[in-house]
Amino acid sequence: DGGITQSPKYLFRKEGQNVTLSCEQNLNHDAMYWYRQDPGQGLRLIYYSQIVNDFQKGDIAEGYSVSREKKESFPLTVTSAQKNPTAFYLCASKKKRDRAYNEQFFGPGTRLTVL
Amino acid sequence: SQKIEQNSEALNIQEGKTATLTCNYTNYSPAYLQWYRQDPGRGPVFLLLIRENEKEKRKERLKVTFDTTLKQSLFHITASQPADSATYLCALGGNSGYALNFGKGTSLLVTP
Numbered sequence: 001d002g003g004i005t006q007s008p009k010y011l012f013r014k015e016g017q018n019v020t021l022s023c024e025q026n027l028n029h030d031a032m033y034w035y036r037q038d039p040g041q042g043l044r045l046i047y048y049s050q051i052v053n054d055f056q057k058g059d060i061a062e063g064y065s066v067s068r069e070k071k072e073s074f075p076l077t078v079t080s081a082q083k084n085p086t087a088f089y090l091c092a093s094k095k096k097r098d099r100a101y102n103e104q105f106f107g108p109g110t111r112l113t114v115l
Numbered sequence: 116s117q118k119i120e121q122n123s124e125a126l127n128i129q130e131g132k133t134a135t136l137t138c139n140y141t142n143y144s145p146a147y148l149q150w151y152r153q154d155p156g157r158g159p160v161f162l163l164l165i166r167e168n169e170k171e172k173r174k175e176r177l178k179v180t181f182d183t184t185l186k187q188s189l190f191h192i193t194a195s196q197p198a199d200s201a202t203y204l205c206a207l208g209g210n211s212g213y214a215l216n217f218g219k220g221t222s223l224l225v226t227p
Contacts, residue, residue, distance in 0.1 A: 004158075033214050042119070042204065042217035043159075058214060090158050094213065103149065104215060106158030 003027065004107035006091050011112045013078070013085065021076045021110045023091030031094040032074040033104065036060060036087045043090060049074055078112060086114045117142045119218040121205060127224045128195055136190040136221045138205035145207040148181055148188050153202045153220065162203075163190075195225045 004025040013019045023032065031050045035043035045058030049068040063082025068074050074093075078085045088111050092104040120139045128134050138148070147166045151159035165172045165181045165188065172179045178191040192199050202222045206215035 031213065035217075040219060042219045043215075045214045045216075048214050088156075092158075102213075103161035103164060104159075106160070109156070109158050111156070 004091060004093055004105055006089075006107035006110050008110060009108065011110055013112060013114050015114060016080045018077055018079045019112065021078065021089055021091075021112070023074045023076065023107060025072050025074075025091075025093045025105070025107075027093060027095070027105060028071070029093035029095050029105070030071075031096070032068070033092040033094070034058075034064075034066065034074070034076045035090045035092065037090060037109075038087050046076065046089075085112055087112060117207075117216060119143075119205065119207060119216060121203075121218040122221040123219065125222040125224060127226065130196060130225055130227050132195055134192040134195045134199070134223055134225070136203050136205075136223065138188040138190065138218055140186050140207060143186070143207055144183075147208060148179075149206045149215065150177075150179060150188075150190050151204040151206060151217075153204055155202075159204055192223075195223075197225045197227055200224050 007022045033048045034046040037043050044060050046064050047058050047066040049055035052071050055066050055068050065077045088109050090109045091107040094102045094104050118141045149164045150162045153159040163179045165179045176193045180189045202220040204217050204220040206217045
């Protein structure tokens with residue numbers, strides 16, 4: 001089955017630790033995105049990548065880092081510099097980076113909790 | 116600044132009725148608008164897209180309207196069912212890499 005997978009589903013982090021969230025897609029999509037969702041809030045864009053080895057900051061990139069070494073993978077690292085990392089993290093992909101109308105496909109999400 | 120507003124209060128309706136959800140936006144000139152469904156603890160799922168030159172779009176029991184003068188989209192679910200209970204998000208094209216700007220969503224509860 002084609003789709004997007006995220007792991008782990010739940011993640012607990014101690015303060016001061018860096019953690020990496022995995023996102024893999026086998027849809028052969030060009031563009032990938034990371035969003036953060038807080039209770040009662042809309043999704044906010046953290047980082048996006050339109051092509052391998054290239055990525056751009058979104059609206060709330062501080063305290064996060066990403067890499068895009070392979071087309072199918074776009075991991076997100078939540079660093080200790082992120083002051084309030086507890087949230088639901090969603091990865092998404094889109095077929096063509098230059099087609100605005102393409103729908104986005106979302107993974108199942110990772111819920112990160114800072115202890 | 117760009118703003119997307121959806122009904123903040125949950126919408127409770129009876130099975131069989133039509134649910135109508137609202138999405139208003141300001142400081143935007145979107146070329147398109149998308150609607151997604153999100154179930155608790157899961158990622159959003161795409162439902163419908165409507166372009167700025169389209170007034171209405173239908174898909175099975177779903178209907179979306181787009182009024183660029185009022186800066187508003189309405190999302191209708193006809194003959195609603197308890198399985199339609201979820202949060203519905205509207206999204207407009209953002210400024211970055213065709214990412215989307217999402218509203219906060221409206222929670223819909225359909226009771227038997």
